[in-house]
Amino acid sequence: MGKTWCLILVTCLCLFAFSDGRELKARHATKHPKYNHTLATILVEYASAVYLSDLTELFTWTCSRCYDLTKGFEIIELVVDVEHCLQAFVGVAEDPHAIIIAFRGTNERRYSHSCIAAYAIINHENAFNFDLLCKQCIIGITANWIEDLYWKQHEINYPGMDDAMVHRGFYTAYHNTTIRPAILDAVERAKKFYGDIPIIATGHSMGGAMASFCGLDLMVNQHEKNVQVMSFGQPRVGNAVFASLYSELVPNTIRVTNDHDIVPHLPPYYYYLPQKTYHHFPREVWLYNIGLGSLIYQVEKICDESGEDPSCSRSVSGNSIADHLVYYGVDMGSDAPGSCRIVMDSHVLNSSIRRDSRGNFILSRDPATPLIKLSREFDNQEKPVTVD
Numbered sequence: 292m293g294k295t296w297c298l299i300l301v302t303c304l305c306l307f308a309f310s311d312g313r314e315l316k317a318r319h320a321t322k323h324p325k326y327n328h329t330l331a332t333i334l335v336e337y338a339s340a341v342y343l344s345d346l347t348e349l350f351t352w353t354c355s356r357c358y359d360l361t362k363g364f365e366i367i368e369l370v371v372d373v374e375h376c377l378q379a380f381v382g383v384a385e386d387p388h389a390i391i392i393a394f395r396g397t398n399e400r401r402y403s404h405s406c407i408a409a410y411a412i413i414n415h416e417n418a419f420n421f422d423l424l425c426k427q428c429i430i431g432i433t434a435n436w437i438e439d440l441y442w443k444q445h446e447i448n449y450p451g452m453d454d455a456m457v458h459r460g461f462y463t464a465y466h467n468t469t470i471r472p473a474i475l476d477a478v479e480r481a482k483k484f485y486g487d488i489p490i491i492a493t494g495h496s497m498g499g500a501m502a503s504f505c506g507l508d509l510m511v512n513q514h515e516k517n518v519q520v521m522s523f524g525q526p527r528v529g530n531a532v533f534a535s536l537y538s539e540l541v542p543n544t545i546r547v548t549n550d551h552d553i554v555p556h557l558p559p560y561y562y563y564l565p566q567k568t569y570h571h572f573p574r575e576v577w578l579y580n581i582g583l584g585s586l587i588y589q590v591e592k593i594c595d596e597s598g599e600d601p602s603c604s605r606s607v608s609g610n611s612i613a614d615h616l617v618y619y620g621v622d623m624g625s626d627a628p629g630s631c632r633i634v635m636d637s638h639v640l641n642s643s644i645r646r647d648s649r650g651n652f653i654l655s656r657d658p659a660t661p662l663i664k665l666s667r668e669f670d671n672q673e674k675p676v677t678v679d
Contacts, residue, residue: 324519324542324543324544324545324574326545326574326576326591326593328591330387330521331521331545331547331576331619332360332619333360333361333384333386333387334391334491334493334521335493335495335523335547335618335619335621335623336356336359336360336361336621337361337364337391337393337493338393338396338493338494338495338498338499338522338523338618338623339356339495339621339622339623340354340356340357340361340393341378341379341380341393341394341395341494341498342378342395342396342495342623342624342625342626343355343356343625343626344625344626344634345626345634346369346371346634346654347634349366349369349380350366350369350643350654350656351366352364352365352366352382355626356622361384363384363385363386364382364383364384364385364391365382365383365384365658366380366381366382366656367381367382367383367477367480367481367655367656367658368380368381368382368473368474368476368477368480368653368654368655368656369653369654370469370470370473370474370651370652370653370654371469371651371652371653371654372468372469372470372651373649373650373651373652374468374469374649374650374651375464375468377394377395377464377468377469377470377501378394378395379392379393379394379395379470379473379474379494379498379501380392380393381474381477381478381481382481383481383485383488383658387489387491388488388489389488389489389490389491389519390478390481390482390485390488390489390490390491391491391493392474392478392490392491392492392493392502392505393492393493393494393498393502394465394470394492394493394494394497394498394499394501394502394505395494395495395498395625396494396495396496396497396498396499396524396623397496397497444456444457444458444459444529444530444567445457445458445459445462445463447462447529447533449507449511449512450511451536452532452533452536454532455529455530455532455533455536456529456530456532456533456567457504457528457529457530457533458500458526458527458528458529458558458569461497461500461501461504461526461528462504462528464497464500464501465501465504465505465508466504466508468651469647469651469653470501471505471508473653474505475508475513477655478490478509478513480658481658484658484659485658487517488517489517489518489519490509490515490517490518490519491518491519491520491521492505492506492509492518492519492520492521493520493521493522493523494522494523494525495522495523495524495525495618495623496523496524496525496526496554496615496623497525497526498522498525499522499523499524499525499526499546500522500525500526500528502520502521502522502525503520503522503525503528503537503541503544503572504528505520506518506519506520506541506544507537507540507541510540510541511540518541518543519543519544519545520541520543520544520545521544521545521546521547522545522546522547523547523549523618523623524547524548524549524552524554524555524615524618524623525546525554525555526554526555526557526558527555527557527558527560527569527570527571528569529569529570529572530566530567530568530569530570531565531568531570533570533572534570534571534572534573534598535572537572538572538573538596538598544572544573544574545574545575545576546571546572546573546574546575546576547575547576547578547618548575548576548577548578548603548604549577549578549579549614549615549617549618550577550578550579550580550604550607550611550614551607551608551609551610551611551614552604552609552611552614552615553609553610553611553612553614553615554609554615555571555604555609556604556605556608556609557609560599560605570598570599571598571599572598573594573595573596573597573598574593574594574596574598575594575598575600575603575604576591576592576593576594577591577592577594577600577603577604578590578591578592578618578619579592579607643655643656
């Protein structure tokens with residue numbers, strides 16, 4: 292087992308080393324949005340809240356992360372894809388006055404650095420195998436890791452996006468699960484009640500990848516005109532052709548990266564595979580610290596329009612899980628690390644819920660129903676039920 296681990300670590304280091312070097316330039320002629328620090332500090336709280344496992348508190352917006360800058364948020368729909376351990380919600384915020392869509396990322400807290408690195412290198416094809424692969428990584432079941440080194444990309448079936456390739460697992464997580472139809476239904480209901488207000492999609496880690504596909508879907512397939520995407524610590528999701536087209540179709544997009552966060556470096560960038568390599572879309576905002584001794588200041592650097600600015604996060608090694616789990620001082624992890632455990636009031640189980648044959652479910656609220664009334668109703672019900 293010791294030799295196997297050494298081989299994995301050496302290979303990981305070699306692949307990351309080869310991923311640095313000449314850059315494949317993607318064309319981004321579109322004018323990109325200005326970075327708004329205040330908006331970022333608001334949206335990061337939504338991206339954090341969507342990780343929580345107590346669905347009653349999340350649905351009534353009374354959770355431990357549902358205050359501060361997101362106070363007054365009116366949640367409309369909470370969807371949980373139990374089959375693939377995915378979670379997202381849709382609601383309307385007071386400030387900014389917009390429809391907010393938030394996607395949960397993976398539960399990284401349980402994983403060691405080497406385990407995440409092994410996942411990133413070994414199995415890019417299937418994002419849903421993250422939990423299983425890391426368990427295998429921990430117990431040393433790595434016999435076929437070399438065979439899986441080549442990961443598949445998926446042709447995106449969107450008009451005018453010939454030669455665009457995307458990560459199959461991330462694409463499938465949004466398009467081929469319970470998530471997409473529930474999100475689109477909630478957006479339609481929100482717009483009928485609140486009017487034609489802006490839409491903002493956000494998420495952290497894999498949730499950021501899903502938010503980018505959601506933004507693209509809304510612009511291209513749903514013909515929305517005012518869509519913004521802001522993600523935190525998201526991985527690369529497609530090739531250079533996809534990055535260029537995405538930038539043109541969803542120009543109001545910001546990717547926030549934090550110092551040495553490992554995830555934005557994944558999947559790795561390979562200059563010697565220009566047609567195959569993954570490529571970030573713009574615009575990146577890189578957070579990093581400067582200072583001397585106890586005087587530490589956080590810098591927010593606005594990166595260029597290439598998506599792969601060599602003076603931003605690519606200028607440092609992506610070797611930190613800690614940097615991935617905190618953005619703007621906000622905890623981005625799950626309160627039930629390494630599991631898909633959820634807690635739900637028994638009254639919710641029996642009323643405000645739609646289920647499918649695979650055990651996935653959607654909690655929905657009529658936008659006309661005051662959230663405070665809904666919260667009080669749940670407070671008077673029985674003790675919560677735990678679902679694993």
